[in-house]
Amino acid sequence: MDMGDARQIIAQRAAREINDGMIVNLGIGIPSLVPDYLDPSLNVFFQAENGILGMGPTPKQNADGNLSNAAGYPVTLLKGGSYFDSAVAFGMIRRGCVDVSILGALQVSAAGDLANWIVPGKRVPGVGGAMELAYGAKNLIALMTHCEKDGQPKIVEKCTLPVTTYHCVKKIITDLAVFSIVGGTLRLDELMPGATLPEVQEKTGAKFILVNSVR
Amino acid sequence: MDMGDARQIIAQRAAREINDGMIVNLGIGIPSLVPDYLDPSLNVFFQAENGILGMGPTPKQNADGNLSNAAGYPVTLLKGGSYFDSAVAFGMIRRGCVDVSILGALQVSAAGDLANWIVPGKRVPGVGGAMELAYGAKNLIALMTHCEKDGQPKIVEKCTLPVTTYHCVKKIITDLAVFSIVGGTLRLDELMPGATLPEVQEKTGAKFILVNSVR
Amino acid sequence: MPSFNKVTDLSTIRPLFFDGMTLLFGGFGGVGSPPGLVDCLIESGVKNVHLVGNDAGFPWIGMGKFICLERATSLIASHIGSNPIAGELMNQGKLQVEFSPQGILVERIRSGGVGLNGFLTEIGMGTKLEYNKPRVKIGEKEFMYEAPITGDVSIVYAKKADTFGNLVFDKTARNTNPYVAMAGKITIVEADEIVEMGELNPEEIIVPGIYVKHIVPSKGYNWKWIWEMPDKSSRNAPPAK
């Protein structure tokens, strides 16, 4: 499975976490692929940090530089959507108005610590709105490929990268498995199609428990 | 001179403190009479705490309950005026966007301490926006009759009523005189028509210095 | 979009009020206070309510109507001068009043509504209104700490709402309503007009519907303003209803 397929598979599984009537915030990277897999019969409002609620799909034509998501790419506005300023956008986020926030991750620890803002000396994207989303969202789902390109596991006992927020991730979806973090304990909930338990055990850098249905 | 006349005379003198291009906030009581004496050729915007900038005169008819000043009385909106919420209104006030704030007072001390929010056991209006206005306005003018009905001076060495804000009043206008507070010192700038220096000295409860022009 | 439709009627709202709740209310001197929701609150029979709002209204206007029934235990407000009965209840020890500078109060409600943990200010320091609020030293400078305020229930008056709860206000009836809407665990809106999603200009929406739980249609103000009364003393003005 190449990286592109892995990303699509993760996004497809993540889409199943979104229910009717939800307010959803999507990070950049893999999370931005999630809407492609969403059941179109659901009423869902996507929110973004720059100041928009009710984002619709990328416009087919006449893209407008002043109507964009938090990554700066053009979007549209659904009926009932609204524009507001960034302070109001983050007010919603911190206040807990976002039902689920789906973020890309560099590492997640068994306790739910999220690292996704910096690789010292290599990549400096900056933290953006991730800290507030991790703080305020009712449910925080981290998406990432299961391992680095060199095979290093991204699910770890303790993050080696600088942490964005401690104890915030509730669910991890990778190309191999779905984990929950419940009461500070990492739990394997599902194997992704084609993955096996020994493979997941080998490629995960932290201890986890199993739900009964997984074997 | 009866009380009504005194209030009008004070308001008329206070109107002379307002220059072209100013942003002005008026408190309730005597300050609300000031616009009647304003040179109509001046461009002045009145601001109010509930959330309006550019208030025009009381409407002659069709008064609107939803278009009012901070005292709840109907006003109109001038061209270029705007509506906003109360947090924005006070943001302007604290930030120093109001050029002059003209407030009613119960007592003012020689050091510029303002008391205008409570007479314990008697009158409980509450502080309203006076503390923020005293904090933020570039210039704070206190208007009051020179003495209580029983003859007690309202300009005092030290306020006996609970203080709204310390060291905030820059100018005091009464029916007898105009004072400035400069560098913590009370200074008599003008006698109002008909008032004499001995009368003002007798009816003022604090020491003051004289500008040369007053004798 | 049925899952985003929040329009209901007062029979759904009444049971949401409960004894001992903290109730935030929008409005400034009654202007922008929701008349139908105040009556619904009165009819609900709840007592021992902790109120937070700009002021005590007038005895027959806004939250003043409820305060006069002696079913509020406490009130955080910037003034109660327009409601002499509130002053009497305070002096009799029947209503505990905490005065706050007006702009500080709306910022405290905002701080709660945007999920922050309060703010620092110099305003009110050294006065009676400092109460026992903590002082905080930052570097060499000392400030007063103002805690965030949130409510169990918030009631708000809007000019227009769409069915999702996007709100537009009318002139100075906006006042504290946007922040009261943000700071309630359950925010209930009374709206003069309710329209379909997509009918409000998305640029002019003041409160996005994300904050709103329930919307009820309004019949408008059911009181006379003080400037409409023959006797303009708030003491003697008779209830309008």
Add this chain to the structure above:
Amino acid sequence: MPSFNKVTDLSTIRPLFFDGMTLLFGGFGGVGSPPGLVDCLIESGVKNVHLVGNDAGFPWIGMGKFICLERATSLIASHIGSNPIAGELMNQGKLQVEFSPQGILVERIRSGGVGLNGFLTEIGMGTKLEYNKPRVKIGEKEFMYEAPITGDVSIVYAKKADTFGNLVFDKTARNTNPYVAMAGKITIVEADEIVEMGELNPEEIIVPGIYVKHIVPSKGYNWKWIWEMPDKSSRNAPPAK
């Protein structure tokens, strides 16, 4: 109303920028950053500038254009990921970058803009982004103190301004602009359209003109967005001008 007329041209604006100033700029990924004022800033020749804004833009978009000239000494921002040159300057020690959580940064600007003395939050505590910010204990709970930010000069991009400086924004180009407008000692607005006082609907004014000192007409964005570039890597995209 001549005394309320704030419309001017760039020749008046250029001398307002000065070496060592703190400059606040509106915009989010360049969207809503004032293109003409960024160019005016570049032409002014000022250096050692302390910048505060959401991000470092792209190398050819928004404040990124100025940052790449190495005339900014420091930057407070939430990310610089879209401007690799800013990252290089940071790593070379030529640009001092303080990262702030995005929503906390705009609140810090707001806190300065509304004349408060900063606020408390739990966000970022225990992470690298805490830097040496003071911790404050309120009761049993500990918070982080975030200081207010104000600027010597603020630059803002609006869709429409009236001559008094009342502002209306366009869709997501609003973002941080309203607070940047409030927090500058001198706030300069670039507007796509300038109208007479009274021509804006007073209900839809987002920033009242009281905050605005100067207004200049805009010629619109003079850069290509990254999604318009044939090569979408921000490293290789050529300047559009």
